[in-house]
Amino acid sequence: MTTAAGVAPRCAIVGAGRMGRALAAALADWDGPFGRGFDGSDADGQPYDVVLLAVPDAAIGAAAGAIRPGPLVGHTAGAIGLQVLSPHEAFGVHPLMTVPATGADFRGAGAAVAGTTPRALAAARSIAVRLGLDAFEIADDDRPAYHAAASIASNFLVALEDAAEAVLATTGAERRILVPLVRAAVDNWAAHGGPIALTGPIARGDEATVARQRAAIETRTPELLAMFDTMCELTRGLARRPAATSERPASNEES
Numbered sequence: 001m002t003t004a005a006g007v008a009p010r011c012a013i014v015g016a017g018r019m020g021r022a023l024a025a026a027l028a029d030w031d032g033p034f035g036r037g038f039d040g041s042d043a044d045g046q047p048y049d050v051v052l053l054a055v056p057d058a059a060i061g062a063a064a065g066a067i068r069p070g071p072l073v074g075h076t077a078g079a080i081g082l083q084v085l086s087p088h089e090a091f092g093v094h095p096l097m098t099v100p101a102t103g104a105d106f107r108g109a110g111a112a113v114a115g116t117t118p119r120a121l122a123a124a125r126s127i128a129v130r131l132g133l134d135a136f137e138i139a140d141d142d143r144p145a146y147h148a149a150a151s152i153a154s155n156f157l158v159a160l161e162d163a164a165e166a167v168l169a170t171t172g173a174e175r176r177i178l179v180p181l182v183r184a185a186v187d188n189w190a191a192h193g194g195p196i197a198l199t200g201p202i203a204r205g206d207e208a209t210v211a212r213q214r215a216a217i218e219t220r221t222p223e224l225l226a227m228f229d230t231m232c233e234l235t236r237g238l239a240r241r242p243a244a245t246s247e248r249p250a251s252n253e254e255s
Contacts, residue, residue: 009049020054079147081140107132
């Protein structure tokens, strides 16, 4: 990323949370992270060329409003479009990953990018490349659906695995025995997609086994019964979708 004069732009990060600190560590030549009242200028009053807001979604509008006109202004939100950054020439870079308190390695993760102008979009892509992210464009109208997909893929998966651990705990076994199965399921889904990756009693039409499972859930963890029923219906729908059944991978729980 260069300015019109062909020199490296002066860039700043706003927001000292996990994302802001991780970005500041990965982009060592950027200044910040600054607080949310930052106006886009340095200590001498000189404006930055690019300001990236790594603040909570609800704070983006106020943080953008504090920036004086001039810099490209971007945010790292996944579910929000660029209108919240108006009237700035705006861009978005949303790293599709979790950022723990210990920091983050951005390399290899996806990144939803957008820009209100070709120059702003180019800036977003440049930042993604610099971080080692795999950039793809997501339109403003598609942002909520994109973010919902991300939540299902990560947050809901963790909630489901926690439910599995709760059921398993009634047998005295530990969650570590489920880990290889979980990893294989995710790897198979990544390689083949849902219909082919699906295994287990529902995939092979063994409703008698499903009934025994349901009875165990009802007796041991009744608070999870509604979730179990819902997931069984979703799984039945997935099993009915076109797929080469013979291509489905075998797993230890097929017996």
